[in-house]
Amino acid sequence: MSQELFVVNNVWMMVSIFLVFAMHLGFATLESGLARSKNTVNVLFKNSMILPIGLITYTLWGFSMMYPGENFAGALFGFSGFGIPLPEGGETSAYNPGYTFWTDFLFQGMFAATAATIVSGAVAERIKLSSFMIFSLLFVGLCYPIVGMWKWGGGFLNTLATPFYDFAGSTIVHSVGGWGALAGIILLGPRIGKFVDGKAKPIPGHSIPLATIGVFILWLGWFGFNGGSVLSADPGAVSRVLVMTTLAAAAGAVGGCLMSQILFKASDLTMVLNGILAGLVGITAGADQMGVVDSVIIGLVAGSLVVVGVMLFDRLKIDDPVGALSVHLICGVWGTLAVGLFGKLAGTGQFVSQLIGVGAVGAFSFTFAFVVWFVLKVTTGIRVTEQEELEGLDIHEHKMHAYPDINGPAYELSMPEKEEVVVTAVPGRVEALV
Structure with missing residues (x-):
């Protein structure tokens, strides 16, 4: 590889890092906008701490668990030692020789914290801050690197007869966060006043403008999330991924809008916003494999599913303030299975492998999260008191108000x-x- 191409690849990967970094601002803005004003500081605090926790744990051991080396090919678990070992040859990455080791590490590290960020919004407004921080440390530090290794680090999902495929993380990032959120919600219970006389009552967020800004920041960041996952600056491959990502997001918005009209007879902005995110999550597993029609179909279905998902979880009395389960879990699963139905890899063998991947990652992530949440519940507790919840977490957990x-x-x-x-x-x- 020429030095010029090496530099171009490295610059594009660094730009992608910046864009993925901005996604954490998007999550913070979206989640705080959909929470009540009395819990704004709490939501922002959690999002401000998740990224540092993710980066530190990924530095100390996460990277070495996720990319343990060839000796662990086909394995369930691997570990190559503490710290981030600089490979011989200086700044050339052993895993992706097209750019530097440092760039490779930082791009992967930015992904690591995203799974816990998804959990943050789903358990908002009633979770104990200390318990959430402990959960985030364990979930990002252990669960995410283990399942990431199964595919991206050469583990068993990558060595199936037809290898499991997840281009940028519909399952390995988004559904992992969704499963962790589901376990937490089940043990945590709904917010006070969410379900009255067996019916779900809406608890509106305090700032739809903030939530809207957050979604558009996330859409922008997804150009780095998916575009950077090409792992090079190849003009054709990157351009294709960005186009398919954008079309799926647009179709997701349309799907959310149409479904909210059908079910609610209203143009619900929150469903359109979640439809955009649903389309983005849905296309993430196969953005490099899809054509224009494939991407639009995947986005439309994802945007429709997110509305149905919100209604389904309300019926099940599962309280998710931001719709994280519908966006990241349901549409993460949909997007992963769609790889076996659409695009270049479509086929029975691929679909079966996608099912295996979804099942394995889901079973491990949910079990891991449930055990951690349960241990926290019976020891330190995971829910704030009724008074703290009614008066707001900002004043009780942080001794300050956002407004x-x-x-x-x-x-x-x-x-x-x-x-x-x-x-x-x-x-x-x-x-x-x-």
Whole structure:
């Protein structure tokens, strides 16, 4: 490989890193917008800590578990030692020789924290902060690298007769987070007031504009999430992946819009936003294998599924404030199975391998998460008190408000006399905004 091509590949991978990094801002903005204002700091705090936890654990042992080397080909588990071993030859990556070792590590590290970020939104507004931090450490530090190794590190899913295929992580990233979230929600229970007399009651988030901004940041970041997963700057391959990713997201928005019209007789913006994310999650497993029609179909189905999923989980009394299960679990599974139905790899053998991959990753991730959540529940506890939940996690867990003028004590602000402007908080209005 020429030095020029090596530099171009490396620059594109670094740009992809920046875009995936921005996705964490997207998750933080989306989740905080869909939460009530009294829990905004709590949501932002969790999202601000998940990335550092993911990067540190991935540095100390996660990378060596996920990419343990050829000696563990076809295995269930591997580990090549603590730390990030710089291979001989300096900055050339042993796994992806087209760019540097450091770039390879950082790109993979950015993916690692995403699984716990998905869990964050699903358990929002009633989870104990300390318990969530412990869960995130174990989930990102152990569960994610193990299942990632099964495919991307040369493990058993990669050595099936027809290898399991997951281009950028519909299963290995998104459904892993979804399974972890499902286990947590089951043991945590719904928010106070979510289910009354057997019926689900909507608990609106405090800022739809914030949620909308978050979705568009995530869509932008997905160009690096999927485009960077080409693992080179190959112009044809990268361009194809970006086009298919965009078409699936657009079709997901249409699917969410149409399904919300059919089921609710309303143009529900939150369903359109989740439809966009559903299309992105759905195409992630096979973005490099699909054609235009394939991508549109995958996106349309994903956008429709996310609306049905929200209704299904409400019927099952599973409280998911941000729709994470519908987006990341249901559509992660759909996107993975779609690889065996559409595109270049479509066929019975591939579909069976996709089923095996979905089943294996789902069984391990759910079991791992359930055990961790259960141990935390019977030891430290995982749910805040009723008073803390009603008054808001911001003031109890963080001793601060995201919006002091709304959530804090009544205030009075007087402008200079010549302006003759006085603004006084109205208690009733404050209550309504909370």
